[in-house]
Amino acid sequence: MRSTEYAEVWQLARCQALSNADQGTPLAEVPYSLRHACVSLWLRAGVDLVEVARRAGHSVTVLYRFYAKVIKGREEADNARITRALASAEAGPSDGA
Template identity: 55%
Template sequence: MAATPLAGTPYDLRHAAVSTWLNGGVPAVTVAEWAGHSVEVLLKIYAKCLDGEAVTVRQRVEAALGHRPG
């Protein structure tokens, strides 16, 4: 195995990919499918990656309801 500054193990790369998908707004159901997890397992392992998402989600709900930022 070659040394790399990106990750210590292949699992680290996988974790980085799943975290990036979640932070990028890919729905948890889709990420779970891509990662081969159930949604329950995905959220249990990666819940910390979703921290700080409340503002974005609130904005999406407001946009869906037709609210325009003031």
């Protein structure tokens, strides 16, 4: 399938899938939008950067370059994870050993 045909099919599918209001927005304007949204979701969910890079077929460097605004702002959640890990380590092993 030629790229021009693919773009036409994408636009037809977009019209079928989106409301009239959403069709006038950049939502899913190109197929790459879905991939970008997926990677952004994984990053916002706190999935490890190395794992996101692997699943997306990127390097971590590419993630930092193109998804920095998604990664930035996670400091509070990351600090909470560190605090929980430290508390767990201080409590000792939970398996009774």
